[in-house]
């Protein structure tokens with residue numbers, strides 16, 4: 001698929017002005033080839049590009065738009081708020097209301113602090129964990145993404161218990177040296193690190209539903225092991241629920257697995273498409289933040305009323321009617337999963353469609369879906385690139401990377417799913433792809 005004339009023209013202009021023409025790397029389509037579409041508008045489950053072509057959208061702005069694009073109630077709430085002032089830099093009622101929604105829904109949260117992105121939420125939660133424990137080391141898991149803070153842009157060193165190495169230029173080795181990277185789903189490696197280095201570890205940080213390198217569903221026992229060992233070692237368990245929070249259910253992954261983290265981070269859905277992040281936990285920890293405590297963190301636009309209004313309208317809808325929204329998302333997810341799986345099976349690909357609630361991932365390799373990043377077959381990228389292009393040609397917009405998931409919204413109705421399945425069957429056939437390719 002080639003982008004239309006208008007998208008191409010915008011891309012040429014953009015490339016002169018912004019690196020690779022984008023403001024976030026994966027948008028540049030580098031891992032699927034071709035050129036990015038420039039989006040002109042979006043409504044419900046559909047986006048329209050600058051050339052007027054319409055696509056069924058499974059990116060949903062990378063997760064926030066659980067109600068769909070330009071949801072009328074969210075748009076009205078944002079418009080009302082904007083008309084009253086874009087930002088005050090002073091407390092406002094909307095912050096209290098969104099905080100009440102979060103604290104009311106999430107039993108492990110007594111207090112929250114709002115920030116403007118998921119990156120800030122995780123970076124700040126880690127600082128808080130270091131501040132309260134007086135320790136420096138953070139354990140993270142390969143394949144989990146936690147935003148672009150220096151000490152979290154780290155890949156595994158050689159050997160399981162070694163300190164990490166920077167995975168981006170510009171990250172000092174000494175910063176990365178405070179991070180230990182372990183494989184997911186490996187209880188032995190984790191226990192060994194906690195045994196050898198437990199007293200140095202401030203926090204164990206995980207996406208409890210890892211969704212940034214495929215969808216690597218973890219065994220509940222593994223997550224419980226993290227909980228137990230953190231408690232024993234005096235390290236804080238941080239659940240990064242920037243994707244899973246209010247996406248997989250009203251209580252996120254913590255509720256799904258009935259595991260209580262010490263701190264949790266949020267973003268995406270809680271901002272309804274506006275820049276909002278949050279981190280929270282028990283009062284005893286959160287009161288260590290400035291101005292009550294010694295851990296500093298601040299933000300010019302934190303808690304701004306327009307962003308809060310989008311979050312409030314989104315969460316109110318999700319939390320209404322005793323979870324009906326999540327039941328519907330689950331129904332749609334199950335239907336899409338089984339239809340896409342049938343398309344893979346009929347073409348004898350051996351691949352699978354992995355799903356947690358309204359998050360789906362195309363695992364383009366044979367065998368059981370991986371639980372570890374290291375178990376993702378290197379060939380998936382090329383297979384995905386062909387499928388991605390064939391789907392774009394048929395009006396279905398997936399994320400431009402094999403490692404990214406698909407997000408469903410409440411605006412994806414059965415008709416949209418039917419249309420997707422027709423396109424998908426054709427695309428699988430057209431792309432003529434097999435596991436061996």
Ligand code: PMP
Nearest residue numbers: 117118119145146147240242243
């Ligand atoms: N944590 C997780 C789990 C994420 O998926 C992301 C973004 N995809 C982040 C943190 C960073 O959020 P943001 O892009 O809003 O900074």
